[in-house]
Amino acid sequence: xxxxxxxxxxxxxxxxxxxxxxxxxxxxxxxxxxxxxxxxxxxxxxxxxxxxxxxxxxxxxxxxxxxxxxxxxxxxxxxxxxxxxxxxxxxxxxxxxxxxxxxxxxxxxxxxxxxxxxxxxxx
Numbered sequence: 001x002x003x004x005x006x007x008x009x010x011x012x013x014x015x016x017x018x019x020x021x022x023x024x025x026x027x028x029x030x031x032x033x034x035x036x037x038x039x040x041x042x043x044x045x046x047x048x049x050x051x052x053x054x055x056x057x058x059x060x061x062x063x064x065x066x067x068x069x070x071x072x073x074x075x076x077x078x079x080x081x082x083x084x085x086x087x088x089x090x091x092x093x094x095x096x097x098x099x100x101x102x103x104x105x106x107x108x109x110x111x112x113x114x115x116x117x118x119x120x121x122x123x
Contacts, residue, residue, distance in 0.1 A: 002026040009117030020081040022096030033102035034079040038092035
């Protein structure tokens with residue numbers, strides 16, 4: 001059974017930082033591309049970031065470029081989202097996602113999804 005479990009969310013003031021972590025189990029993690037998405041209340045889920053299986057290629061949404069970064073540890077079966085200079089508009093539930101193809105991750109067609117972790121940024 002595949003599980004993606006996010007952690008690291010919380011409440012922070014604008015300008016602060018958080019590091020999200022996604023622990024994967026039940027899948028050959030080192031050959032899966034991973035991604036992060038978010039969904040704010042009343043809005044559609046949006047792509048935030050993705051990383052290839054090797055970690056050699058990564059993508060960021062324009063809204064988070066220069067503030068967020070993605071990384072992965074294939075030995076630990078984890079993917080991370082470092083979020084700096086947080087803004088109130090970053091408030092959302094953040095989801096981890098997995099697919100063998102990073103293009104599919106970026107296209108919202110992931111095979112597996114986590115349950116999400118709440119991030120709240122106050123002004």
